[in-house]
Amino acid sequence: MTRAVLNFRFTLRRVLYAGVLLVLSLTAAASDALTPAERTLLKAFGPWPGSVSDDPSNRYSGNDAAIAFGKTLFFDPRISRDSNLSCATCHQAERSFTDGLPRPTGTRVLDRNTIALANFRHTRWFGWAGRTDTLWGQSIHPIVSPLEMGMTAELFVERLKENADLARGYEALFDTPPDFSDPQAALVNSAKALAAYQETITTPRTAFDDFRDAVVANDQDAEKIYPPSARRGLKLFLGRANCAACHFGPTLTNNEFANIGRSHFIDGGRVDEGRFGGLELLKASPYTRAGPYSDEAEQTASKAPANFVMNNHATWGQFRVPSLRDVANTSPYMHDGSLESLDDVVDYYNEPDMERIHTAGVQLVRPLKLTDAEKKDLVTFLKTLSDN
Ligand code: HEC
Ligand code: HEC
Structure with a gap:
């Protein structure tokens, strides 16, 4: 091959490299920008603190x-x-x-x-x-x-x-x-x-709340304060990693129960029935909103969700979807404290134990195939839910 041809190929390759790099940097910039759909979704995660009322089942609430x-x-x-x-x-x-x-x-x-x-x-x-x-x-x-x-x-x-x-x-x-x-x-x-x-114990506002409010207010300068890595993690949380399917709303929980496949054996032998056992206790408990010790008006107490939940085999091994507010400060994690750090939690969700998940219906937890960089972004996002 002549030198001219080699030179030409070399230049061509350089142009191609430059082009690839440009595309990569453009997608990187694009990948931490929220889509209109994500911006709309984010509204539901606040405001914080939200407005709350006293507990009607407790006459001393707020006293x-x-x-x-x-x-x-x-x-x-x-x-x-x-x-x-x-x-x-x-x-x-x-x-x-x-x-x-x-x-x-x-x-x-x-x-x-x-x-x-x-x-x-x-x-x-x-x-x-x-x-x-x-x-x-x-x-x-x-x-x-x-x-x-x-x-x-x-x-x-x-x-x-x-x-x-x-x-x-x-x-x-x-x-x-x-x-x-x-x-x-x-x-x-x-x-x-x-x-x-x-009830007086509440978690403070966080970097995430500032970002959420900036998005809702369309205040682009304020939005910029939130780190790009947290933003990419948030996009995973809302999108591909599907976390928001359960961790949704101002306290980042749907306030219900789910099975994500963590072990329900205690010390290898005994079994934790999870929500199955919880529902049996709930049904037998006198200390409920509709029970004899409650101060709540019958009209609303009789409409409490506890009056309508029914037990079935699907509740076996389910645990409450925990709030993720302040999560960076509350390790270790899960109902049995079996995961030490948020990195461990994200590693688990990346490769969950599918054998142990027996949900009828939509599979909300499945292997995520996140890269190391994406896992880091997700953890960075989770940390912005805490005040440090
Ligand atoms: C199907 C509903 C569901 C989905 C989807 C889900 N979670 Fe969870 N999450 C739970 C439940 C239930 C637990 C508690 C499980 C247990 O203790 O066995 C939990 C526990 C956690 C914990 C531990 C909190 C604590 O205080 O112990 C973190 C952190 C967490 N999830 C983050 C995530 C992230 C990040 C994702 C997305 C990759 C995600 N979750 C997806 C239901 C879900
Ligand atoms: C020996 C340790 C220990 C002591 C003492 C203890 N707790 Fe707890 N607390 C726990 C554990 C473990 C759980 C989770 C229990 C479960 O879900 O089965 C818990 C759960 C709770 C919850 C549920 C929180 C939620 O978000 O659902 C409340 C409320 C609570 N404790 C209040 C109290 C109060 C009030 C006292 C004192 C009267 C108390 N605890 C004493 C260990 C303790």
């Missing part, structure tokens, strides 16, 4: 004195049988009201990961399996569980009575001293105060 008494109870180990556990043992304020452990220890290692406490006026079902539909009902559970604080209603009243400060606080709020004639009422009252306090 300052109840919030104060509830806070006292929350941090007080005297409400456990051995005076060694308070709510704050597992729900530590400085750790987003969780404990950083895969599973905490009560009287033995519990079966599930401690849930971070926040944004309860946005929560429909409580616990990983949705054992109840009220925050005060959920708050009674650890007090009387033999695996946690190990109390009975009678012993609870005894503790209130024998500690003058607690007895005074109780009487000031409920206009009656704690007494043994109706221990159950004393327990429920106290749980409602605990709930009033927990």
Whole structure:
């Protein structure tokens, strides 16, 4: 081949390379811009904080004195049988009201990961399996569980009575001293105060909220502050990775239950029934919106979703779709705390255990084939849901 021909080929190749690079950089620029459809979808993820009302099932919801008494109870180990556990043992304020452990220890290692406490006026079902539909009902559970604080209603009243400060606080709020004639009422009252306090725990605005608001306001300068990597991660979250099919809305959960194929074996042997067991407990629980201890008007309580849910085999192994607000601060993850980091979570969704997923109908979770760069983008996005 002559030198002229070689030179020509060389130049041609250079032009081709330049062209490829140009196309690549254009698609890179395009790939972090939101499509009109994505911009519309994003509206549903805010505003934050959203507007909320008091809990109609709890007459002390939003009551300052109840919030104060509830806070006292929350941090007080005297409400456990051995005076060694308070709510704050597992729900530590400085750790987003969780404990950083895969599973905490009560009287033995519990079966599930401690849930971070926040944004309860946005929560429909409580616990990983949705054992109840009220925050005060959920708050009674650890007090009387033999695996946690190990109390009975009678012993609870005894503790209130024998500690003058607690007895005074109780009487000031409920206009009656704690007494043994109706221990159950004393327990429920106290749980409602605990709930009033927990309702005040909310997560702050985040970089994601600023971006969402900028998009809604069409404020392009404000939009630019959100990093390109987070934007690409958001696009995956809404689109190809299909996360928003379940993690949707202001708290990034549809407030329902799903099976993503995580193991439901506990310590290799026992089985966690997930939502199946949760529904059985819900149906049997007196501590629901429509139950005898609720303060909610019959008219709305009778329309509560708990009255209409039915159990079937598909609920087996389902767990609550967790909120992703503050998620960077609440590791480890999943109902059993089996994943250490957000990188691990994204790795899992990239190659989920399809054998364990037995959903009838649309397959929402499937192998994603994300590149390492895309996985990183998704994690970057998830981190923008937390205030750091
Ligand atoms: C030994 C550790 C431990 C103690 C003590 C404890 N919790 Fe929990 N908490 C957990 C675990 C584990 C879960 C998840 C339980 C489940 O889903 O089965 C949880 C879940 C919750 C939830 C559900 C949150 C949600 O979003 O659904 C609330 C509310 C709660 N706890 C409040 C309390 C209160 C109030 C107390 C004290 C009266 C308390 N906890 C004591 C470990 C603990
Ligand atoms: C089919 C509904 C569904 C889809 C789709 C889905 N998730 Fe989840 N997600 C869940 C459920 C259910 C859990 C809890 C599962 C468990 O504990 O076993 C969960 C747990 C998580 C957690 C752990 C949160 C915590 O506090 O423990 C993160 C993070 C998460 N998902 C992010 C994602 C991302 C990112 C995607 C997209 C790649 C995604 N999810 C897709 C339902 C879904």
